[in-house]
Amino acid sequence: MGLALESVSKSFPGVKALDGVSLDLKAGEIHALMGENGAGKSTLIKIVTGLIRPDSGRVLLNGRPIQFGSPRDALSEGVSAVHQERNLIPRFSVAENILLERLPVRNGLVDYAAVEREARRYLDLLDPGIDARAEVRTLSVAQMQIVEIAKALSTEAKILLLDEPTASISEHETAALFKLLRKLRDDGVAIVFVSHKLEEVFAIADRITVLRDGKNVAIGAPMAEMTRQTLVSLMIGRAERVAEIAARQVDPSRVVLEARDLSTTRGHKEITFALHHGEILGLYGLVGAGRSELAHAILGDARISGGELLIRGQPVRIRDVHDASTRFRMGYVSEDRKQEGLILTHSITRNVAITIWRRLANVIGLINPRGETRAIAPIVRRLDVRTPSLGQIVGNLSGGNQQKVSIAKWLAARSEILIIDEPTVGIDIKTNTYLHELIGEIAREGASILLISSDMAEMITLADRILIMHGFRLVGEVANDHHYETTSRAIMGCIHAVGDVEPAPAG
Structure with missing residues (x-):
């Protein structure tokens, strides 16, 4: 089965x-679709699967023009996507x-x-470690990604069509996926891989x-x-x-x-x-090793049932992220920026300033919008957030710029302490390099990450x-010589x- 796009264009407000994009996908091949954030890859996949309609151009399935009205229509024709x-x-x-979509029914x-x-x-x-009976809300982001692929x-x-299927999973899980994709290819499946x-x-x-910029190169x-x-x-x-x-100097004392x-x-132990x-x-x-779950427990999202957590030598009990920020100068950049890290329907200004509203408020609790802008504008400029204005809705930004806003707040x-979970997931190569340098710079300025x-x-x-985690335990430490x-x-x-060692079950 083959798929082709001919001179497809799609515009959104602004x-x-x-812009006239073409693609030729053949049965029995893995076809990479590449480009920076905002290049148009996800839009193309949504057009193919019927989530949105093109403004012009056409999609052909086995040589015949077709336009799916919904993802269910696409599935009925043998087209599926992550x-x-x-x-x-x-x-x-x-x-x-x-x-x-296909729940088996009996009687x-x-x-x-x-x-x-x-x-x-x-x-x-x-x-095999994911429990099929567990509620999805109990899974880590990486495990949810595997469920999407399954x-x-x-x-x-x-x-x-696979849009960033490996963004949240490790090399081990990626290797298993690649083995499976090669088998599917050899069985005649046509695969788009982003x-x-x-x-x-x-x-x-x-x-x-x-x-690049919505056009074929x-x-x-x-x-x-x-x-x-x-x-x-x-x-x-x-x-x-x-x-x-x-280079930085770390003070072990x-x-x-x-x-x-x-x-x-x-489920963490010792x-x-x-x-x-x-x-x-x-x-x-x-x-499933328990890394993100450990971060959530440190931040009060799960109860610490044994042992001690200390900040600057003092035993502490953190209630939530707000408590961590206001009492202990601790921040958390979530791996799930769309669900936990940002308010997508609010402006850049509101998303960045949300952590300092108490500092900005006057005696009766009101915040001067000009003062809010003055406080966050230098930080947004430092992180080179690409936006027409600070009033831009965060949900309209590219993934890389959303991540910059998530760090900016x-x-x-x-x-002074920053937990950063999957900082470059779904980020293009140029922004990836920038974020790596930014993390190094933040640490060099004295923050601990x-x-x-x-x-x-x-x-x-x-x-x-x-530190190496497995089965919700720390199992080793590696001194990093920065040679891969x-x-x-x-x-x-x-x-x-x-x-x-049997890992703790998901959920």
């Missing part, structure tokens, strides 16, 4: 998202979400045993189409003829710039955040670590030390050494 925005029902089980009732059995088939291909696979579509991780594209894709080029330098130049219009992370034999109601002044301390592990709060990332290259670039080969080998050695 933005031409696609979109950037998660499309799961939080209070439904994992199995129910995977089989939602007029949903056959839940069959639902779990069928869902299990697809989960086992990606991550849901798309369960349709057994002949055309599969990723900002260039090494993944070179590892998996047969051909590539590149968009390459159509169906063989990956074998593409170099990294050429691809980056096509995407951003210039050569790639390597992140420059300046100044411990700012410490866990002593910490246990939590999320967690002990120390974060020093000016340090970037990495926290790495496979999906904690800089405004003058956070607990960095959670599933991107091993990112972890090795930024962290001073790397040696440090990645040490990290995976820690994980493989405890690979037979």
